[in-house]
Amino acid sequence: MFDLDGTLIDSAPDLGAAVDAMRVRRNLPSLLLSHYRPHTGAGARGMLHAAFDITPQHAEYELLKEEFFTAYRECMTQRTRPFEEVPELLVALLALGMRWGVVTNKAQRFTVPITQSMALFDTAAVVISGDTTPHAKPHPEPLLEASRRLALPPSACLYVGDDERDIRAGKAAGMRTVAATYGYLGTGSDVTEWCADAEISSPMQLLKLLKLP
Template sequence: MPAPRFPRVALFDLDGTLLDSAPDMVATANRMLAARGLPPVDAAMLRQHVSRGARAMVGAVFPGLDEAGRDALVPEFLQVYREELGRHSVLFDGIARMLEALEADGARWGIITNKAEYLARDVVAGLAWEQRCAVLVGGDTYAEKKPHPLPLLEAAKQLGVEPGDCVYVGDDERDVVAARAAGMRSIAVTWGYRLDGDDPETWQADAMATQPHALLEPAAWPATNPIPLDA
């Protein structure tokens, strides 16, 4: 029997899946708070909101603001965040080895994130992944973002593969929903950022992983036989 192989294409969420970017977000929030004479943010609280985007984080840092007030602070948050980008974040333990194992097996991998594309490209450049990451899709690259399947479908198209040839890996229910709608298999990872009460067991992913080291084994990845949309 031939040895099991990894999927030919592995696609990943970024924040909370490949990268522990919460420290950059905390530094950003604390700069904004300090500028207003306010005490630092509760880092553990903010980590829960990292996968929810800039508006959610601004809302968590400044809970007394109404929607208009939160929206008004988003540009400042993004500007400060870009200055802090990569200064404090690190890959989750085991991610580097997992990507190397995929590459050694001849698989390609890419990133589909809801982070703005220009910020995602800054992250990829800072990690020296420009030549390794086969496709990069940001939250503003197309007209829709996750949980809509469009970014996943377009990534597969860029790579010249069918969606059923891909496995999408993420730490948020939106990742699993998008994968299912795109006709891709999915892996829900539990080391990322979740709000209290979020239960990955209910997301109906094709597989789950509790640590990156688990994904070093090809058997941990779901089979990528073509599957129908909304299967």
């Protein structure tokens, strides 16, 4: 099972465009995608901090968050693409008889349109969004729900993600964990401190990690 943003797909261009449009509407200078990319893994919180230097405690945060969601919904499939090697990896896993799925903190209202816009996800055995269960990662419940839907014990599953909360959730669920270091990671992240079972710097490395042909 995989996290979505920063692990399977590069959604930073659309997320960055959405929040940057909010800056431009306020007569603030546009910022480069490279400014937003390191904050992408933190979702709306990260994007709003990058664009306006605010935190969820700010008085206008909730209003800005809803404005961001509206802007993102209008552009979320325009520039988002799978990371290089991801399509080949998923084809290889299927050829070996392995099922794969998605467990993301992204809300269903965004997850469904994005996954439906890419043929890549037609073969996913399960897709769990951030609001599919009452809890989001790092709580293990989304991963446990995925394993239930697959009728597999958590110990038979492996979870790949690019954020510390992915690894924490996977470990709490009793799954093996892999840190995708090619993802967003965030600023100042020390992946070794996450204590994942393994790390990969490109998607296809997962096959070698699993010792598959």
